[in-house]
Amino acid sequence: MEQNDSPGFYTPVGSRRTFFRWVTAAASSLIGLGLAVPLVGYVVSPAFRRREQRWVDVGREADLPVGEPKQLEHVTTLRDGWMETKSQKAVWAVKQTDGSITVFSPICTHLGCGYRWEQSDRTFKCPCHRSVFDVDGKVMAGPAPRPLDVLPAKVEEGRLFVIYKEYKAGLSRAQEI
Structure with missing residues (x-):
């Protein structure tokens, strides 16, 4: 069994904290994109709509x-x-x-x-x-x-x-x- 020479806790390179930061950023980006697409569509869509013709x-x-x-x-x-x-x-x-x-x-x-x-x-x-x-x-x-x-x-x-x-x-x- 290998021993760690430095006192205190040892944090591996791929820590749980880094993983949760990445998951939180990905989830936030996905939610932001999910809200932005309908908002942009709502704002821009009237420009592409033809005039409504009524009797x-x-x-x-x-x-x-x-x-x-x-x-x-x-x-x-x-x-x-x-x-x-x-x-x-x-x-x-x-x-x-x-x-x-x-x-x-x-x-x-x-x-x-x-x-x-x-x-x-x-x-x-x-x-x-x-x-x-x-x-x-x-x-x-x-x-x-x-x-x-x-x-x-x-x-x-x-x-x-x-x-x-x-x-x-x-x-x-x-x-x-």
Whole structure:
């Protein structure tokens, strides 16, 4: 049997104290990581979430004349991340002879200007670059690359509901922003 020449206690290199320090540090790191991941996800996730799109009541279906476009205004709440804003929007609605309703985005497909309905020649006209659209939204003249953008619409209990969407201007096919 080997004897230790120095008086007092002898502590081996891999002591119990070192082991418990290592286990405590590992457990603390694991707990910290477990708490940090959900916290970071909670803070960062709104930046990756798309805008929530809701059905918005824009008016009574009975108020729409057949074959005549009518501009309908509404206030919508946009939620983008943590920010919530109210915005006044308008859409153009046309009631067809079969009773269906087509709702157009109010933005010209050429460069994003607002257009208006000209009753005298029964066309939508964009004042910016002279694009002209018929009552069905088809391009009749001008530089517009595609017909007017149609928005999702439905009628429930006599009320017209629309999901307001924005599309990129200047493209030959509709692409949502």
